[in-house]
Amino acid sequence: MADMLLSDALLRWYRSHARALPWRAQPGEAPPDAYRVWLSEIMLQQTTVAAVKPYFSAFTERWPTVEALAAAANAEIMAAWAGLGYYARARNLHACARAIVSDHDGKFPETEAELRTLPGIGAYTGAAIAAIAFGKSATVVDANVERVIARLHAIETPLPKARPAIRAIAESLTPEIHAGDFAQAMMDLGATICTARNPDCQRCPLQGACLAFRTDDPGRFPIKAPKKAKPVRRGTAYWIERNETVLLVRHPERGMLGGMRALPSTGWREASPGPADAPAGIDWTRYGTVSHVFTHFALELEVVGGRALTDEDHQGEWWPIATIEEAGLPTLFAKAVALVGAQRENDQ
DNA sequence: AAATCGTGGCA
DNA sequence: TTGCCAAGATT
Incomplete structure (x- = not known):
């Protein structure tokens, strides 16, 4: 009652x-x-x-x-x-x-x-x-x-x-x-x-x-069990340009960012990814690092970019750079794109 | 059943 | 700045 x-x-x-x-x-x-x-x-x-x-x-x-x-x-x-x-x-x-x-x-x-x-x-x-x-x-x-x-x-x-x-x-x-x-x-x-x-x-x-x-x-209240510390993981994302387009891939359905478009990357499952084997035949420019915090780890994502000499050897979608906002990139990669965009602005 | 899965706001 | 927190589900 x-x-x-x-x-x-x-x-x-x-x-x-x-x-x-x-x-x-x-x-x-x-x-x-x-x-x-x-x-x-x-x-x-x-x-x-x-x-x-x-x-x-x-x-x-x-x-x-x-x-x-x-x-x-x-x-x-x-x-x-x-x-x-x-x-x-x-x-x-x-x-x-x-x-x-x-x-x-x-x-x-x-x-x-x-x-x-x-x-x-x-x-x-x-x-x-x-x-x-x-x-x-x-x-x-x-x-x-x-x-x-x-x-x-x-x-x-x-x-x-x-x-x-x-x-x-x-x-x-x-x-x-x-x-x-x-x-x-x-x-x-x-x-x-x-x-x-x-x-x-x-x-x-x-x-x-x-x-x-x-x-x-x-x-x-409520009392909560102590939380685990978040490890830091590292990886590299690639901005690969060709003819005013950029190469996008799609993450597999299962796992992080499942089903979402993304920049190609080394992945970041491991604590340290080891020497990144970047796609060959490209003269890479360093754009900087994106810091991003996920639910159970933090990520330091290095962003590098370059021009592809051919669209062969690259699996994915070539997306028009002018409409990159419409690609629906998750925030992690939207940050990377913003980093690249700021640098390209300076280069103009 | 503990781990995995995003992001932005707030103190 | 860093950690905490949010109208949880899935495996």
Whole structure:
């Protein structure tokens, strides 16, 4: 019963404090199209609202329906996703759209269990779509919910070990109706008040129920296991020009930057790549080094360039340099291109 | 089940 | 500047 009071208090708060977001209906309004809910949830995985906004707008304008997205060329979708990161999401996005069209008559299934069978939809996203788009009583647990609950109960067990207990509490709090608003309220609370750093407890609608608030440092929760240090890896990328075009390759589907266009490079899987065997027959110019930090390692990428004497011996796409922005390069290689562009500017 | 997979903002 | 962090999924 106390749990019901808590969820009611949160829903009341949400009715007057919900953030207005492009993919969201205001509390009480009809839910948005499942396509838009799904698209936004995939984009928002481990990604900030600010970063998602322009991509959501671009995708929905270009592909207004799941049928349109399913019919698009994969390379177009990958290029449109460039810069957002976690590129497996874009591959799964397309696979999911095609499955919806071919196996589900163009309509998203309404239950968590069915949603979870689709590519790219896991525990969080399945529950979020079921609750937000279809009004199901599904329990949504993301990093915001974990943080809010860890503080409400002052959970001393570190993440990720505390996950099962946190989920159980989240399930006990989930209301039978308005579960979608409840989920979004928890996430808004976590994003605007119960923030990771410097929580603003004075404005919190759950202050009276929060055990962490009674401690001298509510922001200490959730406790987290220590992180591993990021190793530094090194590699070399090649800017190979010929007739106002530059050679691009495409990364294999699996692995880093899977499916994305890229400059040819030595790769950087190993700690030290050893002597780089650059493509032969080219007089190389050094452009400099790009520093880039990935999830589990940092990369120092040396960028060298030169002119190919022939287009033989080079596998890939010769892309017009004037429209290189449209190639959809991931940020790492966009940085390398910017480095080259700045140098070429000086040479003019 | 621990590792892998991007990026930008913020303190 | 450096580390932390974000509406996680997949294997």
